[in-house]
Amino acid sequence: MRLLIADDEMNLAKALRAVLEDEGYNCGVCFDGNSAIRLISQEIYDGLILDIMIPEKNGYEVLNQIRKQKDDIPVLLLSALNEVDDQVTGFDLGANDYLSKPFSTKELIARVKMMLKENTIDESYLQYQDILLDKKEVILAHKNTKYQLTKLECSILSLLVRSESNRVPIWLVIEKVWNNRVDVNQNTVSLYVSYLNRKLSALQSCVSIKMSKENIELCVNI
Incomplete structure (x- = not known):
């Protein structure tokens, strides 16, 4: 480029x-x-x-x-x-x-x-491994099963899927998803990552989200 x-x-x-x-x-x-x-x-x-x-x-x-x-x-x-x-x-x-x-x-x-x-990229649908994110309807799908996401959950997952490495720094998540709100911190991000992981698990997807002190990233569970 x-x-x-x-x-x-x-x-x-x-x-x-x-x-x-x-x-x-x-x-x-x-x-x-x-x-x-x-x-x-x-x-x-x-x-x-x-x-x-x-x-x-x-x-x-x-x-x-x-x-x-x-x-x-x-x-x-x-x-x-x-x-x-x-x-x-x-x-x-x-x-x-x-x-x-x-x-x-x-x-x-x-x-x-x-x-x-x-x-x-097409912003309406994002595919990663066995999941499909419908940004317009704010829905996470796996095969024939779907879960409604919140807008914040959708934004976090969208950032991860769009990232070239499927890894995003926590500071960037706070900036992009919450516009650097002063009341949002690493614990807030961790809470929403846990929400997403519950839905991914309920969908029986091979995908999960791992969080470290600096980043969150998509992982594939084999």
Whole structure:
């Protein structure tokens, strides 16, 4: 897959390119908003990593113009601005995800992989081993048996199935499922994992969810 990195911090942009190319991505780099718009319009990219505070046109302006052109390229916004209003502005303009600086390269890679996978799959039905998740009806099915899920359970299972490794960090679950609510912690995630495991067991599926201190992951019981 081909990515464009738009960030006026040249050393950071080049470092991100090196990290992502080690992960197998083909990356282009530019350092201002006008160049980002031109490259997106002239070439084919599978994703855009866009810093908000870039010259000529800032990241918000770039994103706004891209979406007005009906370009549905997935966009991950990067910014030292970490106020909630800044994030809301980005999402309202059509960003797929938002990452505050400074960040770890592991977190960046995880978010890029998730963003790209979300953009390339059918969101209505997700298949994993012997289970089928119907996101529209919020139903978990195994053969001819079905269980109604809660929206939170569905969101957790969807994250796991969509993840390339079928493993998701707990911090990402809290962010994606609960929007970083202050009253949600690892114990909350553990409780919902137990709910899902009960339903998987009742369906007699070979799938279960294992939880460690850092991650939750799908497992296949043989």
